[in-house]
Amino acid sequence: MVDRLTVLVVDDTPENIEVLAGALGDEYRIKAANNGQVAIKIAQRQPAPDLILLDIMMPEMDGYQVCEILKSQPNTAHIPVIFVTAKISAEDEIRGLQLGAVDYITKPITPLVARQRVKTHLALANQKRELYLQVEEQTKEIRQSKLEMIQRLGRAAEYKDNETGMHVMRMAHYCFLLGQACGMNEKEATLLKNAAPMHDIGKIGIPDGILLKEGKLTNEEWEVMKTHVEIGADILSDNSHSELLQMAYSIAMTHHEKYNGQGYPKGLTGEDIPLVGRIAAIADVFDALTSERPYKQAWSNERAFALIEEEKGAHFDPMLVELFLSMREQVLEIKSRFKDE
Known part of the structure; x- marks a missing residue:
């Protein structure tokens, strides 16, 4: 059996609550409140x-105030509100609609009209909810697809030397x-x-003869290698409206800077x-040290952690180094989980 939808009736006059409960009780679960504060708590x-x-028209807190509070709170803003009133001017009606109400029912209440208005707006709310869920699902799929493409783009660069x-x-x-x-x-x-993952995307533009060279790079080759930062920045571009790409740009541009100013x-x-x-x-250097490369063997974890500590205040932010070293177990768990095949 499908649960009945719930309608909250808010009125300071018991007789009005009884009329609406009688008109709607056969189709809906009815909750009642005799003032605004109680209505907000129930909602x-x-x-x-x-x-x-x-x-x-209620004492202490009128319906407009209640509606404004409900529409200002994320957990109640979505609930359709229909004002019930004996007399209303065009200005009052506009005010209510501007606050977020969806309709008005006038007193004295005609049960058939009340039932139809409630049915209509519940149907509209259900359609809106279904549409929202569909859009959310489609947006989620698009977001996931973009994320996968970005991750693969980042890995494409790493495949050149990893x-x-x-x-x-x-x-x-x-x-x-660490974040x-x-x-x-x-x-x-x-x-x-x-x-x-996009930090070294610029490596795509570095010749294999330099990127995969076994042994120390010449000064000229090192200058070419360093250009992967600008190449990455050009690929990511800092004028994107995407928060993700803006952060990726910042990382690509600055992850080779050093705390003491000796970076690039x-x-x-x-x-x-x-x-x-x-x-x-810190993340990049630690993993580079503990990974095998064409030009070097992998360092031990202990030696890599020691290097990170030695470079505190020189290459790396001292505060971040302390945090990183305090999480050795979590770091090594990640290293083990994503180990090279």
Whole structure:
């Protein structure tokens, strides 16, 4: 059996509540409140009413005030409100609609009219809810598709010097871990995790002869290698309206900067380097050290952690280093989870 929808009737006169309850009780579950404060409390409970019939003229808090409060709160803003009133001017009607009400029912109440108005607006609310869910699902799919494309784009660059491309996954999760540890909320840290895989996208533009060279690069080759930052920035472009691409641009531009100003491309120092760049620097270097490359063997975890600590205040933000070192177990768990095949 399908649960009946719930209608909240708000009126300071018991007889009016009885009339509406009698008109609607056969089809809907009825809840009642005799003042605005009680109505708001009932509306905030879960499950919330599906529709509210709201008297305007009530003592202490009138219907307009109640409606304004309900529409200002995320957990009640979606509930359709129909004002019930004995007399109303055009100005009052406009005011109510501007506050978010969907309709009016005039007193004395005609049961058939009340039933039809309630039925109509519940149907409209249901259609709106279904449409919202469909749009949300489609938006979620689009968002997921974009995210997968971005992740694959990031891995495409890593495949040039990393056989499996798992570096970007580890690095992204190190960033998420460190982001949360330094105070980012879930949304901010997730955005960082999703943007981090694009940090070295500019490597796509570096010749294989330099990128895959075994042994030390010449000065000329190193200058070419450093241009991957600008290449990445050109690919990501800082004028995008996407928060994700804006953060990815910032990371790509600044993850090779050093806290002491000896990094590149701009020689930024300290907190002039964006936080996401400072976080990415630690995550990127740790994973690069502990991963095998054509030009080197993988370092041990202990040696890599020691290097991170040695570079505190020089290459890396001291506060972030302390946080990173305090989370060794979580870092190694990520390293193990996304190990190269």
